Amino acid sequence: MSIKNQKSKIINYFLPVEIVTFAYILITAVYLAVFFDRLEAPVVHFGIRIGVTVLMFLLVKLHNTGRNPVVEFIRYFLPFVFLSYWYPETYYFSNFIFDNLDHRFVKADQLLFSCQPSLEFSSRMSWPWFSELMYFGYFSYYFIFFGTALWCWFFYKELFHKAVFVFVCSFYLFYIVFSIFPTMGPQFYFPPPLNEIPDGYLFCKLMRFLQAIGEKPTGAFPSSHVGISFTVVIFVAQHCRVLLKYVLPLFMILLLSTVYIKAHYLVDVLGGLAAVAFTYPLGNRIYRII
Numbered sequence: 001m002s003i004k005n006q007k008s009k010i011i012n013y014f015l016p017v018e019i020v021t022f023a024y025i026l027i028t029a030v031y032l033a034v035f036f037d038r039l040e041a042p043v044v045h046f047g048i049r050i051g052v053t054v055l056m057f058l059l060v061k062l063h064n065t066g067r068n069p070v071v072e073f074i075r076y077f078l079p080f081v082f083l084s085y086w087y088p089e090t091y092y093f094s095n096f097i098f099d100n101l102d103h104r105f106v107k108a109d110q111l112l113f114s115c116q117p118s119l120e121f122s123s124r125m126s127w128p129w130f131s132e133l134m135y136f137g138y139f140s141y142y143f144i145f146f147g148t149a150l151w152c153w154f155f156y157k158e159l160f161h162k163a164v165f166v167f168v169c170s171f172y173l174f175y176i177v178f179s180i181f182p183t184m185g186p187q188f189y190f191p192p193p194l195n196e197i198p199d200g201y202l203f204c205k206l207m208r209f210l211q212a213i214g215e216k217p218t219g220a221f222p223s224s225h226v227g228i229s230f231t232v233v234i235f236v237a238q239h240c241r242v243l244l245k246y247v248l249p250l251f252m253i254l255l256l257s258t259v260y261i262k263a264h265y266l267v268d269v270l271g272g273l274a275a276v277a278f279t280y281p282l283g284n285r286i287y288r289i290i
Contacts (some may be wrong), residue, residue, distance in 0.1 A: 024172040035096040091218035102189040117266040118186040131202030134260040137253030169283040174224040181265035186219035186262040226272030
């Protein structure tokens, strides 16, 4: 068997989203190995990588022997589940190369806007109903990328494969940046009461619960909330415009909410939008190669 045929057989054996997940695991494992002497709880970080890899191999083996639609669904959506671990994990090794960079982004906001938008926005518009709208906007992040992926799964299966790959690949690219450049964001950088946010209602409680169990002082610049959501907007505009009337309004509210709830500086939002000019074409190019 030729090398080319062997490569094709391996690629056909795994889903594109699994291949890019293996790549992320390998890249971050090498990064952790280089800075092993500075790594806390290395058994956990490397153990998780081994466990995820073994689980994915087992699912591939199970699916290829039986072609079970449930197992196929799990194979595609499991990388989304792993994201809830990969993101906060970046906190534990983001300062290996650089010290915290928040002070630079505070200065950038001050220079560009002559104020701190993340502090001014919520203080000037502190009504509970508006705060609730902003919390809903931040939570709509999950509707935007996960809802779009689910819609493609049920109604446009051929497009689904590309959608999942491009979305997950974009996440990994952002997480690699977070692993190198440590930024906390206003909610962690500014002391109380500056980092406090006006109360809302249901989504206020929901988001505070999610932040308490899964948020870490990491990943502020560039905003992956903005970058991933913008990626979905572009993808929807290109491939399934029927969703645009739902995705675009949520995206516009999300843009405001990231600054309002002090998750990001305004320059983080601009950085998230700009980053998509690199991550989206790269994700599409890698997908075509695979």
